[in-house]
Amino acid sequence: MPPSPDEPALAAVVPAGAAAGGRPASVQDAIRRDIIAGVLTPGARVTEASLAQRYDVSRVPVREALRGLESEGFIDSRPHVGSRVAPIPVPDADDLFAVRETLEVSTARSAARRAAALYSGDESPEDWWRIRREIAGLLDAGDAHVAAGDLDPLVGINDQIHIAIAELSGSATMTRLLRQLSWKIEWLYAAEVQPRGKRLWPDHRVIVGAIDAGDGERAAALMAAHVRESRIGYLLRYGVTTPSSDPVVAAEVARRRAPEAAPDRPSGRT
Amino acid sequence: MPPSPDEPALAAVVPAGAAAGGRPASVQDAIRRDIIAGVLTPGARVTEASLAQRYDVSRVPVREALRGLESEGFIDSRPHVGSRVAPIPVPDADDLFAVRETLEVSTARSAARRAAALYSGDESPEDWWRIRREIAGLLDAGDAHVAAGDLDPLVGINDQIHIAIAELSGSATMTRLLRQLSWKIEWLYAAEVQPRGKRLWPDHRVIVGAIDAGDGERAAALMAAHVRESRIGYLLRYGVTTPSSDPVVAAEVARRRAPEAAPDRPSGRT
DNA sequence: TCAGGGACGATTGCATACAATCACTTCTGT
DNA sequence: ACAGAAGTGATTGTATGCAATCGTCCCTGA
Numbered sequence: 001m002p003p004s005p006d007e008p009a010l011a012a013v014v015p016a017g018a019a020a021g022g023r024p025a026s027v028q029d030a031i032r033r034d035i036i037a038g039v040l041t042p043g044a045r046v047t048e049a050s051l052a053q054r055y056d057v058s059r060v061p062v063r064e065a066l067r068g069l070e071s072e073g074f075i076d077s078r079p080h081v082g083s084r085v086a087p088i089p090v091p092d093a094d095d096l097f098a099v100r101e102t103l104e105v106s107t108a109r110s111a112a113r114r115a116a117a118l119y120s121g122d123e124s125p126e127d128w129w130r131i132r133r134e135i136a137g138l139l140d141a142g143d144a145h146v147a148a149g150d151l152d153p154l155v156g157i158n159d160q161i162h163i164a165i166a167e168l169s170g171s172a173t174m175t176r177l178l179r180q181l182s183w184k185i186e187w188l189y190a191a192e193v194q195p196r197g198k199r200l201w202p203d204h205r206v207i208v209g210a211i212d213a214g215d216g217e218r219a220a221a222l223m224a225a226h227v228r229e230s231r232i233g234y235l236l237r238y239g240v241t242t243p244s245s246d247p248v249v250a251a252e253v254a255r256r257r258a259p260e261a262a263p264d265r266p267s268g269r270t
Numbered sequence: 271m272p273p274s275p276d277e278p279a280l281a282a283v284v285p286a287g288a289a290a291g292g293r294p295a296s297v298q299d300a301i302r303r304d305i306i307a308g309v310l311t312p313g314a315r316v317t318e319a320s321l322a323q324r325y326d327v328s329r330v331p332v333r334e335a336l337r338g339l340e341s342e343g344f345i346d347s348r349p350h351v352g353s354r355v356a357p358i359p360v361p362d363a364d365d366l367f368a369v370r371e372t373l374e375v376s377t378a379r380s381a382a383r384r385a386a387a388l389y390s391g392d393e394s395p396e397d398w399w400r401i402r403r404e405i406a407g408l409l410d411a412g413d414a415h416v417a418a419g420d421l422d423p424l425v426g427i428n429d430q431i432h433i434a435i436a437e438l439s440g441s442a443t444m445t446r447l448l449r450q451l452s453w454k455i456e457w458l459y460a461a462e463v464q465p466r467g468k469r470l471w472p473d474h475r476v477i478v479g480a481i482d483a484g485d486g487e488r489a490a491a492l493m494a495a496h497v498r499e500s501r502i503g504y505l506l507r508y509g510v511t512t513p514s515s516d517p518v519v520a521a522e523v524a525r526r527r528a529p530e531a532a533p534d535r536p537s538g539r540t
Numbered sequence: 541t542c543a544g545g546g547a548c549g550a551t552t553g554c555a556t557a558c559a560a561t562c563a564c565t566t567c568t569g570t
Numbered sequence: 571a572c573a574g575a576a577g578t579g580a581t582t583g584t585a586t587g588c589a590a591t592c593g594t595c596c597c598t599g600a
Binding site for chain 2: 583584585586590591592593
Binding site for chain 3: 058081
């Protein structure tokens with residue numbers, strides 16, 4: 001049961017970052033976005049003064065932003081010395097995906113259970129439909145981009161859908177953790193050169209469908225397969241040599257890597 | 271192979287929090303500690319001025335601390351209005367333990383693998399032995415407390431051991447995530463009235479032994495069983511009614527709850 | 541008696557100014 | 571020529587002061 005699509009769908013793509021909100025959180029978001037986007041490269045020295053000038057604020061909001069980014073792992077800073085952009089956590093990629101799998105499976109299951117409770121009239125949270133509409137808009141926006149062959153925005157939209165599903169689960173704690181994790185994983189993707197495939201995109205509608213149906217176990221299973229697939233895809237494309245901590249994932253990576261070089265590539269090169 | 275125990279072992283218990291370090295992070299740590307300890311109760315209004323007076327600093331460090339605590343989920347704050355201590359995430363308990371399980375299994379495995387690489391002479395990180403000594407001290411300290419029947423400090427020591435194992439894994443990202451998770455779980459325990467059992471304490475030496483032996487899969491399996499057991503224990507003691515998202519855990523909770531009321535209690539009360 | 545509007549108090553958000561600390565350079569002595 | 575130490579510049583850490591914003595109380599009017 002899709003919600004009323006009378007809201008402007010594409011608008012949901014923009015406000016995720018919250019650019020000029022006047023709050024220091026926006027400075028933190030802005031810096032983080034620049035780090036993830038590669039504008040601020042790992043190892044680069046960042047002084048409070050330069051950031052203050054760059055984002056046209058005083059040093060105070062910059063300081064608060066830097067502290068937050070430090071606790072998120074994007075900034076390494078030493079007292080009285082200064083701050084640097086942290087290295088991209090490529091060695092942690094497999095583990096990050098593993099944690100994400102656990103998190104998202106939980107949130108998908110909870111979201112579906114909450115949907116079931118909603119339809120049976122047990123509770124009617126006001127946020128539900130707003131988030132549900134936002135997801136509908138994101139799905140449509142992603143479809144449009146896929147149809148247009150413009151795959152770059154898909155990474156961000158993808159993350160927003162997953163976070164919105166977490167919000168649907170009603171757990172602020174899980175949503176917060178997942179958001180942090182998504183930033184890290186987005187950063188990982190930024191370190192990669194090859195474009196991401198669009199093969200996994202249709203999964204989202206199926207997962208949201210399971211949530212709408214209130215089928216917790218199905219939503220969980222679908223989400224598990226979805227995240228696992230993206231994990232395998234990342235490990236394959238990035239050419240991570242150390243085997244995954246998950247035996248199933250490791251085996252699948254090995255299997256796909258072994259027989260023919262690259263199915264996508266025209267001429268296989270051993 | 272236990273490391274040289276010539277260092278002051280008990281000293282490792284104290285500096286984990288880092289009380290008066292002069293840095294704003296210490297203010298953040300102090301406030302978080304008070305929240306977890308229950309000094310600042312959930313829902314309590316906290317103004318920057320009152321906190322500044324309480325910790326004898328200016329409003330600026332307090333502001334930075336509040337921002338950090340907000341992104342960690344300990345503080346809910348609204349712009350221009352104020353901040354409150356967030357509610358204890360009891361509904362997320364099962365999920366938090368699930369994520370912790372994934373995280374810790376990964377860190378234990380990585381730590382053991384790194385130990386194996388260390389013994390084969392591939393690399394010799396300088397931090398390794400320092401952390402390994404710290405763990406040894408924590409294990410001894412915990413043993414002493416257990417022998418003395420003083421179980422209260424065990425919760426903190428327990429967390430420190432798990433975090434130290436994460437540090438042993440060499441992944442700053444995983445360590446950071448786990449630290450955040452540990453704070454949350456410690457907070458959950460603070461909401462509980464019954465004392466924690468000491469039954470799981472001996473597990474730690476076995477896990478560390480597997481790490482020392484460089485046996486990654488054994489360390490991972492042991493850690494999985496250990497965290498799962500603490501998860502079951504929490505769900506049982508706290509009387510969480512909704513079944514765990516993990517079928518195995520849910521079944522075990524149901525099984526132990528069904529037959530006799532409470533094996534620990536002298537006179538079972540249905 | 542109750543609804544609506546305006547003013548006040550309190551608190552946050554921000555910018556500026558100053559003190560403390562560290563890294564680097566340069567100077568001196570052997 | 572080289573080692574060590576003091577000075578200097580830059581950057582962070584903190585305090586104070588002011589402006590913007592929100593919640594609340596009270597006042598006015600019907």
